[in-house]
Amino acid sequence: MNAWDQSVKSAVQSKRPAGPPPAAPHDLDGEPSYPAGTRSVEGRLLARLLEYLGNPPLEFVLWTGERIAPAGTAVVARVRVSSRATLLGILADPQVRFPDAYSEGRLEIEGDLVQLLETVYHSGRRSPQPSPVRRLVERLHRPHVNTLTGSRENIHHHYDIGNDFYSLWLGETMAYTCAYYPTATSTLDEAQYAKMDHVCRKLRLRAGETVVEAGCGWGALGLHMARHYGVKVRAFNISHEQVAYARSRAESLGMSSQVEYVEDDYRNISGRYDAFVSVGMLEHVGVANYPALGEVIARSIGPQGRGLIHSIGRNRPAPLQPWIEKRIFPGAYPPSLAEMMQIFEPYDFSVLDVENLRLHYAQTLRDWLALFETACGRVREMFDEKFVRMWRMYLAGSIAGFTTGALQLFQVVFAPRDNNDVPMTREHLYPR
């Protein structure tokens, strides 16, 4: 550990338990937090931006060697900006240009990337009540449309870039969704299996029942349900690569008669099942399609079934971080709980249980990032350095999203209104 690492580490340790940073001083006419000295124009602009963001504990080093850092505050990371053009881009559109510049190597970060991004998430917070203008902008913002064709393109963009790549860092289950850590020492793989059991228990699966799964990734949950709960599963997914992988996995385990993987859109689900489950698909559905999803569920499970939806969410409606939407997940939108109700309300579903697992997603992402860093030489060979840096930024930013509460993870259990065959307590979820 070098001196810089040491100083970052001690700054981090002394700051960590103190909770969120103090409220941002938005009064730009007050005493400047960034002493001007002999400051360039670019340096002055950057200092202004940082003051506006509430003086995040970051040091910027410009291409000229000029340093901009808040006075009297230990910093958690240092950002080296390689050119004037890069800085002006960041000043113009920090949310997209900052991660782009990092991906393209026009910006270097020394210190903890996750910490830096947590700092930025905290600093970017505004007053508790979003302004009417911001609300309007958020309402008008519509991510890439998820028509049947649009969905295929959006999903292909992210999930079909190679099973080999994902197998480097997702662990043995290839589950690409929030895991569930029963204890602080659970490993990633243990936590992924624990998540599957948690979901199966919430659905109270009984041997001989049938389950339809909407958006099945590489197929681990369907296999787990069939092998350990004796149910028959039909799992839908529009990612060609994932379905191929899932089918060959089921075949090699001799489970093909128990788990059928269908390469098709959730809107084309047909048949009647005892339970509906969807883990990590809702983020790609789009609020406009929620009533259609509700209709699919209602016709799939009838008046006596039950269902579970597991999805990234928000505390209140807001667009996805624009860089993530642009570079990583086109068409994605994590809903607020109220927005999710547009699935359930029109069909009179009763919401039985909502659990928020956001800190489990932070831990899952930490485990993924650690595996990714171990494998990044291999990833560089498969793609290039830019891809490695982009993916690192995405994983680190997602950790920061969940630890700062910008993102939530909701598991929602529901049943049709008429179904009184629901458990009285949730004790069965916690067997000992």
Place this chain on the structure above:
Amino acid sequence: MNAWDQSVKSAVQSKRPAGPPPAAPHDLDGEPSYPAGTRSVEGRLLARLLEYLGNPPLEFVLWTGERIAPAGTAVVARVRVSSRATLLGILADPQVRFPDAYSEGRLEIEGDLVQLLETVYHSGRRSPQPSPVRRLVERLHRPHVNTLTGSRENIHHHYDIGNDFYSLWLGETMAYTCAYYPTATSTLDEAQYAKMDHVCRKLRLRAGETVVEAGCGWGALGLHMARHYGVKVRAFNISHEQVAYARSRAESLGMSSQVEYVEDDYRNISGRYDAFVSVGMLEHVGVANYPALGEVIARSIGPQGRGLIHSIGRNRPAPLQPWIEKRIFPGAYPPSLAEMMQIFEPYDFSVLDVENLRLHYAQTLRDWLALFETACGRVREMFDEKFVRMWRMYLAGSIAGFTTGALQLFQVVFAPRDNNDVPMTREHLYPR
């Protein structure tokens, strides 16, 4: 058990496990389900109403002796209508006039009142998607306004009719909210204490902490928290009778320094607390006041607290049953989950846990109704026969509301977005 009871009972037993009744045949031009025979005009109108409601398995006996019952169906209850005026009233406005006629003795019910009302709730169901007109009506419907003064009047109407009356049938805790039955054999009192423990565990109360309670009823929860979890409680309530009772109870237990009961509106809560709790008050707040409630909570618990709201709710927005709103709970409105989010979204609260306890409320109400029936001679002396019948109708109708899913009971745990000191799992709620 007489022959009628016997026939109702066997009809019930043969029907019970079959799930909800079949969908209502809305085609009024089809084969009539009620054979006309020599039917009076009133009888024909009633038959039409019952066909429209999907032929509920009920027999009506008119003042003339004329009987109207669905062909070929065992009935679960018999309704005797005493006069033409009574019947016309019911035909004109069944939701209000039917229970009014029962309260006033102009209508007798033989058989199981709860079963009858469950039948009516099921029959009254419409298509899954409410019509735009109904949605508009529901949006426009506003119950009695809950201004500071209006709230006092509305609460006085229900809660200040006498502690002696409520003590006859609420059990020893005087808790007038949904209990929590850990096992099928739990008694009412056990279940009320279990509910308090469930709430305290969800809030993870630690000795020495402070709690503010909005709407404390007769004060049992505050006392329980202070005695068993070592916290200091400030509990707000605008019911004069309830506050007087709660204070004297705290005094007799020597707990006055630990639990302070304040006769004031939740909007006047001041001070900073570790936790906010409200059990059974939200029904009286009104959706328009939810952001104000959110503001009260935000300023009460700051960035590191947590809270719990326990409230009757709905699967989707709908006005309260109009007779209940008119005669029992003026100003009351049970929200949908999406509506509840209007408390949390503006202040960026993270919803951590939602549990639906509707079947527990059905059981609670069954226990209350049984105690009420035992004490109804005493209630008749305190009030009159009309009051006894009105209250019976209210308790039985509420059971039917919860068993048919017309009503839900949501317990919602939340914390400010910045609070990462939240439990990773809910296992601590289920100690063994």
